[in-house]
Amino acid sequence: MEWSIQEVSRLTGVTSRTLRHYHAIELVTPSRVGDDGRRFYDARCLLMLQRVMLLKELGLNLTKIREVLSRSTDEVQALQTHLEWIETEKERLTALQASVQSTIRALQEKEMMMPEDMFDGFNHADYYDEVSKRWGAATAEQSDTWWKNMNATDRSDFQAEIKVLINQWKALAGAGVEPSNKEAQELAARHVQWLRTVPGIPDDMRSYVEGLAQLYADDPRFAVQYQLSEDDTRGAEFVKEALLIFAQENL
Incomplete structure (x- = not known):
């Protein structure tokens, strides 16, 4: 059975010009x-x-x-691979949907919006160059x-x-705990352990943690996560100082 180019265009939504x-x-290629000169498929x-x-x-260009297409000759296997890609994209879109819903809910309830909620599901390429610059291309590539x-x-x-971790950091900062306090240092140890779960981190863990600690305080994208309130920014400085102390004494 064959279909004319006009029929294919009507069935698929692909214009005759594109076909x-x-x-x-x-x-x-038409059959x-x-x-x-009419094409049939x-x-x-x-x-x-x-x-x-x-x-x-899925975002691929024609090239x-x-x-x-040139690498796959088994049609069933090729479609199974495409299906896996679609499932991955579906998960990303689900995360994207959840991030938008989270932002709407936060705005409606006048809550502080958390960046990891707002940007979950978006492309993380914006951070790639920054990580690459600070800790090298290999670290950026493995983490990405x-x-x-x-x-x-x-x-x-x-x-x-x-x-x-963020909530516990904020609780300690809000309670006026000193960064060198045992409780703060135990939390710093847990934070560093969490960081170690990310592949590709540099061998020089001390410099890595010190750099992140400074980033947490200096970069608004991170600092806002540790704010005690909209006008109280002590949290990020507290985290920075606690992590710096931990790095200097333990790494």
Whole structure:
């Protein structure tokens, strides 16, 4: 069975102009072209078109799509791979949906918005260059790959742990505990242990922790997480001092 280019366009939503372009670049070739120049597509052509559409939805450009298609000859295996990519994207979109819902809820209830909630599901490339500059490309690459490969449950568990740490840091800072206090140093040890769960961290753990401690206080994206209130920014300084003491004495 075959379908004309007009029928394929109507069924798929892909314009005739785009289908002709795919033919011209040999991405989706019609099963035959009539004497009058009309293109016709059989089931195999439609399968190839479906794969192209799936890969475009996943953000690949035509050059990359061609590379992917050229590497896979087993259609079932190829579609299974595409399905895995779709599942990964589905998890990302679910996280993105949750982050927007969290922001709406925080705005409605006048709560402080947590950056890890607001930006969960977004592309973390903005941090890639910064990590690469501070701790090297290898660290950035390993951390980025690790984050992208995490499933929704693992990401949730990882973020839940930092939320607990943040709340405990704020509680100690709000209580007026000194950064050198035993309780603060025990929390610093837990924080460092949490940091060690991220692959690719530098061998020089002391410099790494000292750099992060300074970043927590200096960078508003991090400092806001440790604010005791909208006008009380003591929390980030408290975390910085406690981590610096821990790093100097234990790393």
